[in-house]
Amino acid sequence: MRALVLLAAVVVAAPAVAQAPAANRLTLADAASAPTRSTIIDGATWRCEPTGVCVSSTGANQPAPRACRRVVARLGQVTEFVWKGEALSAEELAACNA
Numbered sequence: 001m002r003a004l005v006l007l008a009a010v011v012v013a014a015p016a017v018a019q020a021p022a023a024n025r026l027t028l029a030d031a032a033s034a035p036t037r038s039t040i041i042d043g044a045t046w047r048c049e050p051t052g053v054c055v056s057s058t059g060a061n062q063p064a065p066r067a068c069r070r071v072v073a074r075l076g077q078v079t080e081f082v083w084k085g086e087a088l089s090a091e092e093l094a095a096c097n098a
Contacts, residue, residue: 024059026071027080028052029097034075041074042067048075064088068096 024044028034031052039046044059044067054075059067064083072078077097081088088096 023082024056024067024084025080025082026054026068026075026078028054028075029077029079039074042070044071046071046075059083065092065096068092072096 024046026046028048029052031050034048034050034052034054035046036048039048042060042062044056046054046056048054064081064086065088067083068078068081068088071081078093081093081096
């Protein structure tokens with residue numbers, strides 16, 4: 001009986017886990033420019049590692065290329081940018097960094 005209750009709890013919780021917001025991620029071209037404190041840009045709280053990899057789990061509802069331009073304006077050029085699960089292509093990254 002306990003196993004059945006546990007199984008039911010896992011099945012009910014699974015959709016909540018699947019619907020968690022996609023993480024935002026970027027890699028700064030210059031790791032030395034990574035901020036040591038959290039930086040809020042358009043509602044996204046970016047936390048960066050000394051390696052230049054930064055993550056955020058929230059943010060304004062906007063297209064990924066626009067979000068990238070806004071972040072680059074504050075943090076510097078990026079070599080990777082993922083916004084709400086959408087990764088920018090090499091061409092989009094070049095435009096973002098321009």
